Amino acid sequence: MVSQRNSLRPKTVSVLKMRTANKFMIRKATRFWSVCAVMLYRRTDSSLPIFSENGSFWTNSTTDLLAGASEEDLLGRTRNRCHDEGYESVALIPLRSGEEIIGLLQLNDRRRDCFTSEMIGYFEELGASIGIAVKRQRAEEEISRLAKFPDENPNPVLRVSGEGVVLYANQAAGPLLEVWGCQQGKSLTGQWHQLVTDVLAHGRSRQTELDCRDRVFSLTFAPIVGANYVNVYALDVTDGIRAREALRQAHGELERRVREVLHSHFRPEFLNRIDEVVVFHGLQKNHLRQIVDIQLERLRELLANREMTLELTDAAKDLLVEEGYDPAFGARPLKRTIQRLIEDPLS
The missing domain is CATH 1.20.5 (Single alpha-helices involved in coiled-coils or other helix-helix interfaces)
Structure with a gap:
């Protein structure tokens, strides 16, 4: 809720919307880019008074804004829809996850002069937090979807009990079971049985590679300690290995x-x-993962002076690498990413 001193009183009719890029259509018939399209496709111009330096659009009077528009522009229903519905103060805030804009936060008010640059700055910070949260939620939902439908997964998925018995294997896992000389309902032998035991004992995922016919698979053994079994996820990395060679x-x-x-x-x-x-x-993503560990160790040393500790999951480190990877500029964007996503919030 926004306080009354910011001129958005609860009794005022306000609208809060999220418009995602995949649901947005550009009206080509008008040959005019709407404000939403301009923002979603990052074509804003901060030299114009209606755009902030961070790419937000805002106006305290749609009437005055449209008064200076051409007749062709007025044909664009997306452009003047807010005005037609009686809204004078309109703001569109990008929901950012790193450099990606995943949607827009829209605030409308029927009165004039409801927004200030300070308010827009506050909403931009809020939009960045929402954007990161939404992207993470989508990733978690995708992981959950794949976990619920292993039969539909094109990659091998298996579940092995603590005793080494293969409890489940989807159709794609057939070649792996052949190499192991095993089948569903039977027990793994040798190093693979021992690997399952070790993973459960230490409670940490392990990765290894397996030659399977003319392909190479990267195997991830993920322990589910409370249930005493291990999920095995396999990914065909043959093309990647050939590319590296x-x-x-x-x-x-x-x-x-x-x-x-x-x-x-x-x-x-x-x-x-x-x-x-x-x-x-040039640096590759696997190199950046090592640089992440080095940078985090330096940060831990600084935090230790304040009696604070810092631990990141593998998924969090992968996110830092993804957000900070730029082959043209080396490791510098990664350092800025760590500062933006970790150091600045901590400070």
């Missing part, structure tokens, strides 16, 4: 060509003074 060969070829160019341009006496030639390559 092709990349490794490409890097080797690049280094060979660099050496050839050096020898063709510089005299042997000069090259003899060079101890080593290093070819730097």
Whole structure:
């Protein structure tokens, strides 16, 4: 609820809406981009007085705003719908998750002059919190959906009891069971049985790879300690491994060509003074995961002085990597992401 001093009194008819990008349609017939489309597709211009630096749209008088619009613009029903319904003060706040805009928060009031730049700034902070929460909720819902329908999962999914018995295996898991020499209702043997035992004993997920015919699977053994069983999720990573090998060969070829160019341009006496030639390559996401651990350790040291501790789940670290990954700028966006999502809220 917004306080009365901010001019949005409870007795006033106000509207709070969320418009998501997948439900929005651009009216091409008018050849005019509505404000919603401009924001969702990040085409705002902060030099215009109706847009904030963070991409929000707001006006304290739709009447005055439309008075300066062309006849073609007025044909756009999306543009003047709020005005037609009697709203004068209108604000559209982006719901952000990192750089992604996942929806809009709309505030309407029938009176003029209800908004200030400070209020818009407050709602932008609120929109960022809502955006992150919505994105996380969607991810959790997707995980829950996959967990409820393992039969429909195109990847192998198995459930193994603490005694090593395969309690369940979907159709895609057939090739894995062949390699293990096992079937549903029977017990795993050897290293796989031992792996299930270890995962349950330590209560932590473990990952490993398995060669299966001409494919390679990445296996995640996730313990459900309270129920005394382990869920096994398999993902075909063959294409990724082949891509990494092709990349490794490409890097080797690049280094060979660099050496050839050096020898063709510089005299042997000069090259003899060079101890080593290093070819730097762009950071990949797996590298950023290691940098996340290094940055978090530094942050933990700072927090220790205040008698505070910090622990992040693997999912939280993955989120930091996803939000902070930019192959063009290396690890700097990651550092800013950690500051924005962790350090700033803590401070």
